[in-house]
Amino acid sequence: MNxxxxxxxxxxxxxxxxxxxxxxGSGRDALFVVRRASRVHAWLDACPHWRGAPMAWRKDAYLSGDRTAIVCAAHGARFDIASGLCTLGPCLGQSLTRVPLIENESGELLVQLPLPTFEETNP
Ligand code: FES
Incomplete structure (x- = not known):
C-alpha cells in the first residue's frame, strides 16, 4: 500500500x-535530504560502491567539509548533490538513487512509501 x-x-x-x-521505521536512515542552491534533493542512503551500504559517518553527516558534495564515509566516494553522479572514488560514473520528494503547500517535505529501491537504478 502506498x-x-x-x-x-x-x-x-x-x-x-x-x-x-x-x-x-526500518531502524536505520533509509534516505537523506540535502539543500543546495535553494533546492532540496533526496537520495537513498545507499552507496553504489558496496551494493547499498549506508553512507553517513555520523547521524546526518553526508557532506564534504566544504559542503559542496555528498561523500560516502566508507571509502570516500564523492557525489554531485544535484545529479547524484559519483564524480570521484571507487564507483565513478555510478549514481545515487533519487527519492521523489513532495513539498506540500505548508512547506512540509513528504515521501511516498514504499521508497524506490537501490536495485531499480543499479540492476
Ligand atoms: S561503500 Fe561508499 S565508497 Fe565504498
Whole structure:
C-alpha cells in the first residue's frame, strides 16, 4: 500500500545541510535530504560502491567539509548533490538513487512509501 510520510518542514533543512530519515521505521536512515542552491534533493542512503551500504559517518553527516558534495564515509566516494553522479572514488560514473520528494503547500517535505529501491537504478 502506498502512503505519504512526513519527513520535516523545508525550513528545517537550511542551505548546505543534510539530514537522514527513516520513514518506514526500518531502524536505520533509509534516505537523506540535502539543500543546495535553494533546492532540496533526496537520495537513498545507499552507496553504489558496496551494493547499498549506508553512507553517513555520523547521524546526518553526508557532506564534504566544504559542503559542496555528498561523500560516502566508507571509502570516500564523492557525489554531485544535484545529479547524484559519483564524480570521484571507487564507483565513478555510478549514481545515487533519487527519492521523489513532495513539498506540500505548508512547506512540509513528504515521501511516498514504499521508497524506490537501490536495485531499480543499479540492476
Ligand atoms: S561503500 Fe561508499 S565508497 Fe565504498
Amino acid at each position: 502512503a505519504h510520510v512526513r519527513l520535516c518542514h523545508a525550513d528545517e533543512v537550511p542551505e548546505g545541510s543534510s539530514r537522514g530519515f527513516d520513514p518506514a
